[in-house]
Amino acid sequence: xxxxxxxxxxxxxxxxxxxxxxxxxxxxxxxxxxxxxxxxxxxxxxxxxxxxxxxxxxxxxxxxxxxxxxxxxxxxxxxxxxxxxxxxxxxxxxxxxxxxxxxxxxxxxxxxxxxxxxxxxxxxxxxxxxxxxxxxxxxxxxxxxxxxxxxxxxxxxxxxxxxxxxxxxxxxxxxxxxxxxxxxxxxxxxxxxxxxxxxxxxxxxxxxxxxxxxxxxxxxxxxxxxxxxxxxxxxxxxxxxxxxxxxxxxxxxxxxxxxxxxxxxxxxxxxxxxxxxxxx
Amino acid sequence: xxxxxxxxxxxxxxxxxxxxxxxxxxxxxxxxxxxxxxxxxxxxxxxxxxxxxxxxxxxxxxxxxxxxxxxxxxxxxxxxxxxxxxxxxxxxxxxxxxxxxxxxxxxxxxxxxxxxxxxxxxxxxxxxxxxxxxxxxxxxxxxxxxxxxxxxxxxxxxxxxxxxxxxxxxxxxxxxxxxxxxxxxxxxxxxxxxxxxxxxxxxxxxxxxxxxxxxxxxxxxxxxxxxxxxxxxxxxxxxxxxxxxxxxxxxxxxxxxxxxxxxxxxxxxxxxxxx
Numbered sequence: 193x194x195x196x197x198x199x200x201x202x203x204x205x206x207x208x209x210x211x212x213x214x215x216x217x218x219x220x221x222x223x224x225x226x227x228x229x230x231x232x233x234x235x236x237x238x239x240x241x242x243x244x245x246x247x248x249x250x251x252x253x254x255x256x257x258x259x260x261x262x263x264x265x266x267x268x269x270x271x272x273x274x275x276x277x278x279x280x281x282x283x284x285x286x287x288x289x290x291x292x293x294x295x296x297x298x299x300x301x302x303x304x305x306x307x308x309x310x311x312x313x314x315x316x317x318x319x320x321x322x323x324x325x326x327x328x329x330x331x332x333x334x335x336x337x338x339x340x341x342x343x344x345x346x347x348x349x350x351x352x353x354x355x356x357x358x359x360x361x362x363x364x365x366x367x368x369x370x371x372x373x374x375x376x377x378x379x380x381x382x383x384x385x386x387x388x389x390x391x392x393x394x395x396x397x398x399x400x401x402x403x404x405x406x407x408x409x410x411x412x413x414x415x416x417x418x419x420x421x422x423x424x425x426x427x428x429x430x431x432x433x434x435x436x437x438x439x440x441x442x443x444x445x446x447x448x449x450x451x452x453x454x455x456x457x458x459x460x461x462x463x464x465x466x467x468x469x470x471x472x
Numbered sequence: 473x474x475x476x477x478x479x480x481x482x483x484x485x486x487x488x489x490x491x492x493x494x495x496x497x498x499x500x501x502x503x504x505x506x507x508x509x510x511x512x513x514x515x516x517x518x519x520x521x522x523x524x525x526x527x528x529x530x531x532x533x534x535x536x537x538x539x540x541x542x543x544x545x546x547x548x549x550x551x552x553x554x555x556x557x558x559x560x561x562x563x564x565x566x567x568x569x570x571x572x573x574x575x576x577x578x579x580x581x582x583x584x585x586x587x588x589x590x591x592x593x594x595x596x597x598x599x600x601x602x603x604x605x606x607x608x609x610x611x612x613x614x615x616x617x618x619x620x621x622x623x624x625x626x627x628x629x630x631x632x633x634x635x636x637x638x639x640x641x642x643x644x645x646x647x648x649x650x651x652x653x654x655x656x657x658x659x660x661x662x663x664x665x666x667x668x669x670x671x672x673x674x675x676x677x678x679x680x681x682x683x684x685x686x687x688x689x690x691x692x693x694x695x696x697x698x699x700x701x702x703x704x705x706x707x708x709x710x711x712x713x714x715x716x717x718x719x720x721x722x723x724x725x726x727x728x729x730x731x732x733x734x735x736x737x738x739x740x741x742x743x744x745x746x747x
Contacts, residue, residue: 205611207608207611231643231644231645232613232615232616232643232645233613237613283614283615284560284562286560286562286563287562330514337486337487338514339515339516339518340513340518340559340560340636340637341512341513341669342513342514345513363614363615363640366637366640366641367637367640367669368513369512369513370669370707371512372512395641395642395643395644398672398710439672439710439711439712439728440711440712440715442712442728443711443712443728443731443732447732447735447739450732451736451739453740453742455739456735464711464714464715467711467715468715468718468719471715471719471735471738
């Protein structure tokens, strides 16, 4: 079964000049972290909104083609079969707090409580999620008093608490310090290992290169590359038709334009470890 | 040289009874200086930015911004000389188009329309936003909104730029734009204080690092040294700089441009036969 599937999907927002997605077909599989990568306007965030059932339902706009999540078509039949199965961390986490929780603990417990979980289960799940994201010490704080990084951790915990089958993550670690990023990606990895479909839209090539299983590159609303992350990031196509690779691959590629050396040949080193091995 | 921003023994806390966020914070920033304010989540970095912009006042000690003691001031009293990019740019956007958003501050300050239009045009070009001048800021990708906020901060040709995570969520092109713009501002004498976790931005556009922890500075020095040594904060150099550092390449700076030069030089010396 496919986690998230788009078949020949074209979509435009009410205010966009043309289609922001053009005949996109892609599949994100359970057990994998799939990275949607493309520069501004490429359509990665829009794919997440469609998969979450928020577009076109809440955004407006027009869509053709078919979107399905966990085998359920997201059509007029509605999202009810998927209730509690999809977690979404948006690129504006401060706008997705409930706004009615008095404490961070209540914020993280908000979705499970609304799904009617028994209290004991909620307590355990909230504690686990808060611990995993390093916000357990903030349990009693008013959400309004959190720093940007603490807030982003709390939003991730609020989603992780449901242990959803599909994780949709739009730039989920922009406000996190290095330790927080590590915690977050460790958690996404654990979810994938447990069978979840994890989809991340991000511009952070250096952070994602060695934590994802699959890379889908978008450009101007179209899928231009789809495959193994390391192979794609080590090549030239991702620069010529897409958003570029990691800073290490970029360093090697730029240097190769100035001097002809086997040390700079493709496949380019993608990570720091690759580079130290090749140039050390 | 007179400092553009001065903190003297600043103490500040949001909650009565709770330990203060900032305990005894002192530092100065001078014209043209670029300082990265570093440290883990929740340590008070954004609070420092708010104090500098007179959004908050210290409970003890003093903050002086562009020569003005902030105690009796609000942010509007600094708006003619200080640009501030919020961590969440949505929270500082009011107007219906990008161009109007950039003109908002100067309009409130009574600039003639002609001067506003001219400056808006120049800033839009500098940031590569000319094509979206009449777009609603909320119709832009989140990252682009951050560039709009930066544009608004640049309008008054500020003596001090306060940037809270200016590169978060930006794509490669936009990050390069921010690097270039911040360097350019500094060359013109603008002082920059930037809260950031992005060490690539820090190395490309700034040169001093202030590390905040437990209410005061635990380190203050050249960024390159600090990032290479300061394991305690969990910070590390960006990829290319780290490689140069580890392999002992002589570089003019740790900017990627200079690391590239060093790599090219090494490959030239070795000649084409070595693999």
